[in-house]
Amino acid sequence: MARAARVGEFELIARYFAPLARDFEGAGGLQSDNAFLPADARHDLVVKTDTIVAGVHFLTDDRPGRVAAKALRVCLSDLAAGGATPFVYQLSLALPSSWEDAWVADFAKGLAADQRRFGIVLCGGDTVVTPGPLTITITAFGRVARGKGVTRAGARAGDELWVSGTIGDGALGLLAARGGLPALTARQRAHLEDRYRRPQPRSSLGPLLPGIASAMADVSDGLLADAGHIADASRLSVSVERGDVPLSPAARAALAANPRLWANVLGGGDDYELVMAVPARRGPALQAAARTAGLRITRIGRFARGSGVTVTAGGKVLEAPRKGYVHF
Incomplete structure (x- = not known):
């Protein structure tokens, strides 16, 4: 029996996951990469999660510091696209069973360097071992003036x-x-x-x-x-x-x-x-x-x-x- 055709990324999100976000205005129907959460009277939090996988999003022989930089910076790029200033981030690290302490040490040094460069700090996360490839997920939080965050949906004809x-x-x-x-x-x-x-x-x-x-x-x-x-x-x-x-x-x-x-x-x-x-x-x-x-x-x-x-x-x-x- 032939396998049924699978939908693409955006159709998959629209079909299965956008309905789950329907009751939260800040999700924007999942049409933008960022979510916008009220933080206080003056600010919204802009939230972005991104996952990178060895052999898919970065080369398997990349140095740990460069892998750290890419994992964090792809999220920071989305915060910038929302008009946000970086604030804090969380890290989920799925290490292959062959992981070595020296690799993690250099990875952490790379994160520390970018924390100083971009004014952001780690606030939590999770670490596991996986039989699959190295997988890194970062959720980054930025701050923007209340109601001023920029999404994909605001363009007008003539812009x-x-x-x-x-x-x-x-x-x-x-x-x-x-x-x-x-x-x-x-x-x-x-x-x-x-x-x-x-x-x-x-x-x-x-x-x-x-x-x-x-x-x-x-x-x-x-x-x-x-x-x-x-x-x-x-x-x-x-x-x-x-x-x-x-x-x-x-x-x-x-x-x-x-x-x-x-x-x-x-x-x-x-x-x-x-x-x-x-x-x-x-x-x-x-x-x-x-x-x-x-x-x-x-x-x-x-x-x-x-x-x-x-x-x-x-x-x-x-x-x-x-x-x-x-x-x-």
């Missing part, structure tokens, strides 16, 4: 699509780490690998954006996927001008050697940049916030009535490459 930093380095970095991209120099490959192995959450920019960005997400699944998540949650369409997508010199070199890598750049994910819907009148405020944060931002598209994601090049509509990482 501009902006993105921080550069796009494509994460996906290209995974290729480089696996021995690909032979046309690049060792320095270019090292840059891309570092971007994949050690994300840079935009924690300096995100908390400046409540009241400026109408909707926001982080680029984890892929630029087209995450811009599309905002569009879907806001019941809009979004167009992306490929020529405006900001690229690092290493990514430009990779594309010059192999233009087919545009599919990885636009759909590969692991960039952990912020993608934002911003009304045109708030553009100057956004640019001022970016200057304060010391980050590059680029306008790459626009939201409109309708549905779906369109990619253009010089105004010509292109066949969209794969839109993002698929978990299921």
Whole structure:
């Protein structure tokens, strides 16, 4: 008997888990990565849980400190996308039966370094041994002014699509780490690998954006996927001008050697940049916030009535490459 087809990640969430969150407004129908909980008269807590698995989300030979950084920073990236400042986190660590004390010691040192860097502290968790691969789950809590948290669902037709930093380095970095991209120099490959192995959450920019960005997400699944998540949650369409997508010199070199890598750049994910819907009148405020944060931002598209994601090049509509990482 043939096995019944399984649904994708977002349909699975909508079908089975969103109904369980129906009675809590702060869950937002599970359409955003974050939940928003009232904390006190002035603040909401922004809560994000993320799991990374060896061989799936990071390479099995990655150093413990880098694994720690990735586990924590992917959550911090989502807090930034909610407009939140990091507060505390919990850690659930499922260690393989072959675990060694030295590995855990270095992992803890990596967490300690990022706690100092991002102003966050461990407040609890759980540790178990598993016959499966190393699995790390972090639940991070951030703070935002009461009622000011940013979700995916607030974009309006006419809003501009902006993105921080550069796009494509994460996906290209995974290729480089696996021995690909032979046309690049060792320095270019090292840059891309570092971007994949050690994300840079935009924690300096995100908390400046409540009241400026109408909707926001982080680029984890892929630029087209995450811009599309905002569009879907806001019941809009979004167009992306490929020529405006900001690229690092290493990514430009990779594309010059192999233009087919545009599919990885636009759909590969692991960039952990912020993608934002911003009304045109708030553009100057956004640019001022970016200057304060010391980050590059680029306008790459626009939201409109309708549905779906369109990619253009010089105004010509292109066949969209794969839109993002698929978990299921």
